[in-house]
Amino acid sequence: xxxxxxxxxxxxxHSFKDLHGSEDILSPERYVSLRRKIVGLMAVVAVxxxxxxxxxxxxxxxxxxxxxxxxxxxILLSKTKNSFExxxxxxxxxxxxxxxxxxxxxxAQEKNLKHIFTVMTQVFDGFVDLGLIDxxxxxxxxxxxxxxxxxxxxxxxWFSQVMIRGTYISDVFMGYRHFPHMIIAVxxxxxxxxxxxxxxxxxTTRFDxxxxxxxLEPDSDAFLLNKEGILQTTSNYYGKVLERLPIPMPxxxxxxxxxxxxxxxxxxxxxxxxxFPESDFVLMAVKPxxxxxxxxxxxxxxxxxxxxxxxxxxxxxxxxxxDLLIQRMRESEERRELAFRQVEHAQKLSSxxxxxxxxxxxxxxxxxxxxxKAGLMKDLLGLRPDFPDRERFxxxxxxxxxxxxxxxxxxxxxxxxxxxxxxxxxxxxINEVLTDTLSFLDQEAKHRGVTIVRELDESxxxxxSDRGQLQQVFLNILNNALAAVPDDGRxxxxxxxxxxxSLVISFQDNGCGMSQDTLEHVFEPxxxxxxxxxxxxxxxxxxxxxxxxxxDIAVTSKQGDGTLFTVYLPKTARKEAAS
Amino acid sequence: MGVSxxxxxxxxxxxxxxxxxxxxxxHEMQNVLAIIQQSAGLMGDLLHAxxxxxxxxxxxxxGFQYHDKFSTLIAAxxxxxxxxxxxxxxxNRLAHVPDSPAETTDLRSATGLLxxxxxxxxxxxxxxxxxxxxxxxxxxxxxxxxxQALMALYGVAQALIEVLSGCTVQVAVGAAEDDPHVDFxxxxxxxxxxxxxxxxxxxxxxxxxxxCATSLGDRxxxxxxxxxxxxxxx
Amino acid sequence: MERKDWNVLxxxxxxxxxxxxxxxxxxxxxxxxxxxxxxxxxxxxxxxPPHLVVLDVMLPGMRGLEVLRGIKAGFPNVKxxxxxxxxxxxxxxxxxxxxxxxxxxxxxxIDVLIExxxxxxxxxx
Numbered sequence: 043x044x045x046x047x048x049x050x051x052x053x054x055x056h057s058f059k060d061l062h063g064s065e066d067i068l069s070p071e072r073y074v075s076l077r078r079k080i081v082g083l084m085a086v087v088a089v090x091x092x093x094x095x096x097x098x099x100x101x102x103x104x105x106x107x108x109x110x111x112x113x114x115x116x117i118l119l120s121k122t123k124n125s126f127e128x129x130x131x132x133x134x135x136x137x138x139x140x141x142x143x144x145x146x147x148x149x150a151q152e153k154n155l156k157h158i159f160t161v162m163t164q165v166f167d168g169f170v171d172l173g174l175i176d177x178x179x180x181x182x183x184x185x186x187x188x189x190x191x192x193x194x195x196x197x198x199x200w201f202s203q204v205m206i207r208g209t210y211i212s213d214v215f216m217g218y219r220h221f222p223h224m225i226i227a228v229x230x231x232x233x234x235x236x237x238x239x240x241x242x243x244x245x246t247t248r249f250d251x252x253x254x255x256x257x258l259e260p261d262s263d264a265f266l267l268n269k270e271g272i273l274q275t276t277s278n279y280y281g282k283v284l285e286r287l288p289i290p291m292p293x294x295x296x297x298x299x300x301x302x303x304x305x306x307x308x309x310x311x312x313x314x315x316x317x318f319p320e321s322d323f324v325l326m327a328v329k330p331x332x333x334x335x336x337x338x339x340x341x342x343x344x345x346x347x348x349x350x351x352x353x354x355x356x357x358x359x360x361x362x363x364x365d366l367l368i369q370r371m372r373e374s375e376e377r378r379e380l381a382f383r384q385v386e387h388a389q390k391l392s393s394x395x396x397x398x399x400x401x402x403x404x405x406x407x408x409x410x411x412x413x414x415k416a417g418l419m420k421d422l423l424g425l426r427p428d429f430p431d432r433e434r435f436x437x438x439x440x441x442x443x444x445x446x447x448x449x450x451x452x453x454x455x456x457x458x459x460x461x462x463x464x465x466x467x468x469x470x471x472i473n474e475v476l477t478d479t480l481s482f483l484d485q486e487a488k489h490r491g492v493t494i495v496r497e498l499d500e501s502x503x504x505x506x507s508d509r510g511q512l513q514q515v516f517l518n519i520l521n522n523a524l525a526a527v528p529d530d531g532r533x534x535x536x537x538x539x540x541x542x543x544s545l546v547i548s549f550q551d552n553g554c555g556m557s558q559d560t561l562e563h564v565f566e567p568x569x570x571x572x573x574x575x576x577x578x579x580x581x582x583x584x585x586x587x588x589x590x591x592x593x594d595i596a597v598t599s600k601q602g603d604g605t606l607f608t609v610y611l612p613k614t615a616r617k618e619a620a621s
Numbered sequence: 622m623g624v625s626x627x628x629x630x631x632x633x634x635x636x637x638x639x640x641x642x643x644x645x646x647x648h649e650m651q652n653v654l655a656i657i658q659q660s661a662g663l664m665g666d667l668l669h670a671x672x673x674x675x676x677x678x679x680x681x682x683x684g685f686q687y688h689d690k691f692s693t694l695i696a697a698x699x700x701x702x703x704x705x706x707x708x709x710x711x712x713n714r715l716a717h718v719p720d721s722p723a724e725t726t727d728l729r730s731a732t733g734l735l736x737x738x739x740x741x742x743x744x745x746x747x748x749x750x751x752x753x754x755x756x757x758x759x760x761x762x763x764x765x766x767x768x769q770a771l772m773a774l775y776g777v778a779q780a781l782i783e784v785l786s787g788c789t790v791q792v793a794v795g796a797a798e799d800d801p802h803v804d805f806x807x808x809x810x811x812x813x814x815x816x817x818x819x820x821x822x823x824x825x826x827x828x829x830x831x832x833c834a835t836s837l838g839d840r841x842x843x844x845x846x847x848x849x850x851x852x853x854x855x
Numbered sequence: 856m857e858r859k860d861w862n863v864l865x866x867x868x869x870x871x872x873x874x875x876x877x878x879x880x881x882x883x884x885x886x887x888x889x890x891x892x893x894x895x896x897x898x899x900x901x902x903x904p905p906h907l908v909v910l911d912v913m914l915p916g917m918r919g920l921e922v923l924r925g926i927k928a929g930f931p932n933v934k935x936x937x938x939x940x941x942x943x944x945x946x947x948x949x950x951x952x953x954x955x956x957x958x959x960x961x962x963x964x965i966d967v968l969i970e971x972x973x974x975x976x977x978x979x980x
Binding site for chain 1: 643649654671686698705708711739742772
């Protein structure tokens with residue numbers, strides 16, 4: 043059993059090594075081969091027991107059916123055998139009674155013998171004649187239809203046998219009477235030691251009647267034989283009286299016994315037989331197996347039908363299940379692959395961002411220099427109050443200084459966009475952050491003819507939050523919206539106060555919208571629609587940032603109508619978020 | 622091919638978005654720099670006018686004491702604006718690279734753009750990238766989207782900046798032998814420097830159209846294998 | 856301590872920036888010396904230890920943070936204010952861990968710088 047389990051395990055491991063083998067994504071060919079293996083294995087696992095069960099069932103049922111046919115045959119045979127034995131025993135005892143009931147002298151008188159014979163034939167049928175033979179083998183008297191008185195039997199073998207054994211039952215023979223008969227001879231010895239033999243001839247047509255009483259089916263046969271295999275009664279299929287049975291004699295058994303064999307025509311038969319203990323006879327009954335198993339063949343047909351149907355069902359189910367399994371696997375593989383791609387992609391993107399950010403900050407250096415130069419000019423002007431153009435110079439220097447500040451803000455904004463800064467809370471005007479972020483997209487929007495409608499509530503309170511992170515959130519959502527709307531599309535950005543104690547920023551687009559399924563997964567990492575324009579990370583990051591900032595984000599969408607993203611931000615930062 | 626093609630396309634789209642944002646920022650930057658330039662220019666004009674007036678008044682009106690000083694300062698501001706402008710312009714060009722639908726890149730101009738951007742970062746490590754002037758033949762075109770080419774060049778340059786210091790790296794663009802390539806020729810004295818660790822994505826790069834970097838002892842060669850069938854779209 | 860007694864060293868490779876800054880500080884009564892790289896800075900500090908060093912983080916050759924480490928190793932009492940052109944706070948925070956007094960992002964407001972300098976020289980930090 044353990045060995046079987048081991049083998050099975052090996053097969054399994056072998057079959058599914060595709061699954062563990064490498065980190066590579068499974069190619070379609072490998073999926074096909076994997077499916078073939080799974081289907082094969084599962085089918086074998088399911089079909090083999092079924093096959094085994096069917097085979098066992100087949101044999102069991104067949105054996106049971108066989109027994110059902112054999113037993114009645116055997117019983118019938120032994121009953122018939124009993125009838126035969128009874129018949130022979132009756133005749134023998136009758137003859138024996140006659141031999142012992144009457145003294146020799148009385149029997150020797152033909153008149154007496156004929157009287158006895160007449161009485162006897164009235165009680166028992168089948169007796170043809172009756173004769174008395176003295177110890178020298180001479181027929182002393184005779185009652186019957188043939189002139190046999192005075193006939194010598196001393197030389198015949200049956201006579202010497204009866205003289206020795208006391209009784210003798212002959213085989214069936216034709217003799218000079220020209221019909222099948224047999225003889226029963228009984229020797230008797232009186233007180234004086236004188237021996238005589240009473241001999242009766244019996245017409246064996248009685249046997250046929252006994253066999254007919256078995257009322258066998260037409261294709262079956264029953265007959266009596268002697269031990270040498272000579273037919274004692276006429277059979278339907280295996281020859282006439284005194285012909286040799288074309289089937290070899292079965293081993294001797296006094297009990298009714300049944301063997302499966304073939305007859306001379308090569309037909310499969312059940313052969314039931316029984317040897318007679320008291321005489322040389324054998325009773326046989328033959329039933330062709332074909333007819334006996336007719337019901338069985340019908341059952342076999344049903345069984346085969348069910349088996350085929352079962353196997354087909356198994357294959358169907360296995361195939362469907364494997365299909366489902368493979369599909370699931372494929373989906374998860376694809377998702378995994380997508381995740382890898384997204385990570386790789388995010389890295390690539392960040393490398394572009396790093397370059398841009400690094401360069402952007404290089405601009406700070408010349409700006410710092412200009413800052414100092416302009417500052418110095420202003421300082422010097424402060425030292426010369428008499429300079430006539432002083433005011434104009436100061437205005438210009440201030441313009442330069444102001445521009446520098448603006449530049450610095452731009453580079454810092456760029457940084458906030460290009461990479462994620464450390465979370466730093468400051469008092470923010472959400473409208474300003476939003477306007478700022480929108481300014482990044484103005485060019486793209488203008489280029490595509492997308493209208494961005496701003497409905498900003500100017501009375502919004504300032505809140506403590508992280509500028510860079512919020513910009514990233516707004517950018518992500520707006521990027522999605524821009525990707526969703528067609529050229530000449532429309533995006534509405536609204537701000538307002540919500541309950542309880544939160545700011546609500548909503549982004550409504552009239553783009554393609556999302557399906558229910560997409561909507562459910564939209565914040566999952568690496569989720570992206572197949573032809574999506576998002577990075578797949580964008581919205582999950584957005585979700586993460588909003589949660590980190592203590593806010594919430596909701597999305598509603600209708601396919602074809604557009605999508606509404608709503609961001610809720612707390613007016614007062616949560617304790618742990620603020621700390 | 623389909624998957625990576627889709628991936629590349631996606632990457633390009635994001636890069637394009639990124640570019641749009643950067644472009645808008647640099648655009649604003651240019652405007653602000655222009656304001657500074659104009660303000661400084663006006664100051665210069667006023668200074669000049671005041672000098673003229675002072676000369677005209679024949680000494681009645683006193684000249685501005687810091688006239689020369691201011692002239693120098695204004696000139697310096699002009700220079701710094703120029704410098705900022707160059708950077709901003711480079712950044713703007715970088716920002717527009719992903720917009721380009723081209724599947725081919727002019728290697729020499731890509732290399733030039735990159736070094737104009739990272740020149741100062743390299744100078745911080747006292748590394749000078751010197752782009753060898755071409756041998757006169759037409760600039761080698763490679764079958765690789767400009768963004769990818771630029772990122773590959775950036776990858777190698779960064780790896781060099783990481784380990785080298787105080788030396789000059791000759792950069793040669795060539796198309797000799799088989800594929801178009803960019804050679805970063807290491808200085809002879811740079812032998813003692815720690816080995817250059819190239820980005821894995823460039824070393825392991827395989828397949829047509831993907832830039833591939835190899836170390837050849839005295840130089841690092843970034844090869845751009847031509848791809849027979851360029852991925853559609855982009 | 857009076858401003859005029861302060862001994863300040865400015866370290867930055869942006870000559871235009873740092874010389875002008877030095878001049879402006881001078882106008883405000885703060886005397887400062889200027890060097891353009893890390894090695895010179897360390898030499899200068901060793902020769903004449905200043906009260907305060909205004910140090911750019913991104914220096915050619917020796918990195919600004921290495922210079923900071925060098926100064927702090929030899930002269931722990933010298934206050935250092937870091938300047939960074941890159942808007943990341945990362946370098947600044949790293950510098951603070953190494954013992955810098957504070958950090959500022961370029962371009963900077965000279966009044967804020969002087970405020971911090973005053974704090975550094977006079978302060979107890």
